[in-house]
Amino acid sequence: MIDYHKTNDEDLMNLFQKGDNFAFDELxxxxxxxxxxxxxxxxxxxxxxxDIVQDTFVKVFNYxxxxxxxxxxxxxxxxxxxxxxxxxxxxxxxxxxxxSNLFKNKDExxxxxxxxxxxxxxxxxxxxxxxxxxxxALSKIALHYREVVILRDIMELSYDEISEITKLPKxxxxxxxxxxxxxxxxxxxxxxxxx
Amino acid sequence: xxxxxxxxxxxxxxxFNDIIKELKSLPxxxxxxxxxxxxxxxxxxxxxxxxxxxLAFGNYYKYLVYGGSFIVVVCIVLFFVxxxxxxxxxxxxxxxxxxxxxxxxxxxxxxPTETTVEGTSKKPIEKITSKKDYKSKEKLEEYFENKxxxxxxxxxQIAPAIKIFSAxxxxxxxxxxxxxxxxxxxxxxKK
Numbered sequence: 021m022i023d024y025h026k027t028n029d030e031d032l033m034n035l036f037q038k039g040d041n042f043a044f045d046e047l048x049x050x051x052x053x054x055x056x057x058x059x060x061x062x063x064x065x066x067x068x069x070x071d072i073v074q075d076t077f078v079k080v081f082n083y084x085x086x087x088x089x090x091x092x093x094x095x096x097x098x099x100x101x102x103x104x105x106x107x108x109x110x111x112x113x114x115x116x117x118x119x120s121n122l123f124k125n126k127d128e129x130x131x132x133x134x135x136x137x138x139x140x141x142x143x144x145x146x147x148x149x150x151x152x153x154x155x156x157a158l159s160k161i162a163l164h165y166r167e168v169v170i171l172r173d174i175m176e177l178s179y180d181e182i183s184e185i186t187k188l189p190k191x192x193x194x195x196x197x198x199x200x201x202x203x204x205x206x207x208x209x210x211x212x213x214x215x
Numbered sequence: 216x217x218x219x220x221x222x223x224x225x226x227x228x229x230x231f232n233d234i235i236k237e238l239k240s241l242p243x244x245x246x247x248x249x250x251x252x253x254x255x256x257x258x259x260x261x262x263x264x265x266x267x268x269x270l271a272f273g274n275y276y277k278y279l280v281y282g283g284s285f286i287v288v289v290c291i292v293l294f295f296v297x298x299x300x301x302x303x304x305x306x307x308x309x310x311x312x313x314x315x316x317x318x319x320x321x322x323x324x325x326x327p328t329e330t331t332v333e334g335t336s337k338k339p340i341e342k343i344t345s346k347k348d349y350k351s352k353e354k355l356e357e358y359f360e361n362k363x364x365x366x367x368x369x370x371x372q373i374a375p376a377i378k379i380f381s382a383x384x385x386x387x388x389x390x391x392x393x394x395x396x397x398x399x400x401x402x403x404x405k406k
Contacts, residue, residue: 077254
């Protein structure tokens with residue numbers, strides 16, 4: 021009898037590749053929450069993030085044979101989620117650009133503020149406002165900085181893992197993390213003043 | 216406005232301790248209770264789509280694609296061979312074709328070419344090779360004046376037109392009398 025709770029991710033994935041669907045269920049249990057946190061911090065949209073997390077697991081299920089045991093399962097999983105999140109963000113940006121161009125007044129070059137009604141999940145926490153502020157600042161920094169900052173400071177992954185997920189050299193990852201943090205800090209100061 | 220100047224990548228991490236702390240303390244995102252059941256549905260749906268597409272085409276899918284693309288290519292080739300045959304060479308003269316009337320006869324002036332010019336299906340086919348058959352513009356009048364007279368019945372029956380092929384701005388001109396297909400040959404023989 022296999023104790024799925026004590027089995028590591030890679031072994032679970034091996035079992036799943038051999039047709040054991042309980043192993044997949046265990047992997048979903050383990051990773052649904054961290055993956056949801058990661059994708060939500062990345063996209064700033066609750067519904068989208070749930071969709072992306074589900075899509076990630078569907079991809080894992082359908083492409084289980086593509087996984088090779090040389091890589092860590094979590095790295096593979098975050099790579100899929102990150103790619104899906106980026107695609108979703110770019111698609112949304114294009115759509116927003118298109119729709120804002122449609123209704124744009126040519127005389128006034130107004131900066132359209134999109135309402136942040138997507139930010140819902142932190143409602144029940146004490147520091148809701150601070151969390152919202154951080155999320156807003158995160159959503160303002162460039163995608164390539166945002167990704168590494170989230171992976172490092174929220175998901176607490178190692179530089180090597182981040183380097184593998186982003187397919188960037190370790191030095192570039194470190195530098196991007198530092199730059200990302202700096203931008204984040206500056207946005208936080210700016211938003212705190214505006215608040 | 217956030218500054219965009221070059222930033223030293225070796226910034227001391229302690230500088231960002233407060234931010235790192237705040238990021239780490241961010242609360243978890245609440246997940247819906249039916250997350251796993253929804254996921255199962257999604258997976259089942261994707262499998263269903265996969266299997267239904269496999270059933271619809273089965274192993275014949277590849278052959279259908281190859282066969283279809285082969286038929287399309289053949290159709291395109293046949294289309295160009297039969298529809299554009301003959302008119303293609305004429306099209307290259309578009310914009311340079313000039314026409315005039317001389318002694319009540321319509322004269323079409325087309326620049327000379329190395330290639331064989333073929334008429335469309337509506338007109339009798341003329342094959343002319345330019346370099347051998349050209350005449351100078353000055354000799355044009357002479358040509359019409361000394362032109363051998365054809366029987367009127369025959370001319371009406373075949374094509375009442377004379378075609379003069381010439382290069383605009385150059386002295387090179389060649390003439391094809393469509394009243395008689397072998398007019399060029401006759402002319403040469405006479406000379």
